[in-house]
Amino acid sequence: MKLNDFLKADLLGNKFLAVKGYAEVLDRETEQLAAYRLNVSIQDESSDFFMEMIQVKVNNLHPTVSVEELKNNRTMGVALKDLNVGQFNGNLWFSCTDVLPVTK
Template sequence: MKLNDFLKPELLGNKFLAVKGYTEVLDRETQQLSAYRLNVNIQDEDSDFFMEMIQVKVNNLSPTVSFQDLKTNKTMPIILENIQVGQYNGTLWFNCTNVLPVSK
């Protein structure tokens, strides 16, 4: 068994809460905007990581949940589309392709 066997997005659950707003991620070489970072609180009570705060890199320059949506709401229930979990040099990283609102 390897460490990567435990890096499954399903372990996080599927209820997330965006906290505050996005921050910009710049490309190291060009210093151009390449993605956004979002603080996310895990809200799934069945997850071993319930109430943990993680930073998720959003690989989309125009996510469905916009800057304005998070500017007017300090927290917001969200769906992380295509979330992935990995590790590099002992540090966990999280990314997704889009941030969607939770439909009621």
């Protein structure tokens, strides 16, 4: 068994809360906007990681929950489309393809 066998996004649950809006991620070579980072609080009580804060890279320059929406809402329930978890040099990383609003 390998470390990557434990890096499964479903272990985090499926209830997330976006906190404080997006931060820009610039391409190292061109200094152009390449993606966004979003602080996300895990809100699924069944998750072993309940109430942990993670930073997710959003690989989409036009996410469904827009930059403007999160500027106005300091926290917002979200769903993370295609959430991936990995590790590099002993650090965990999280990425997704889109941030979707959650309706109650």
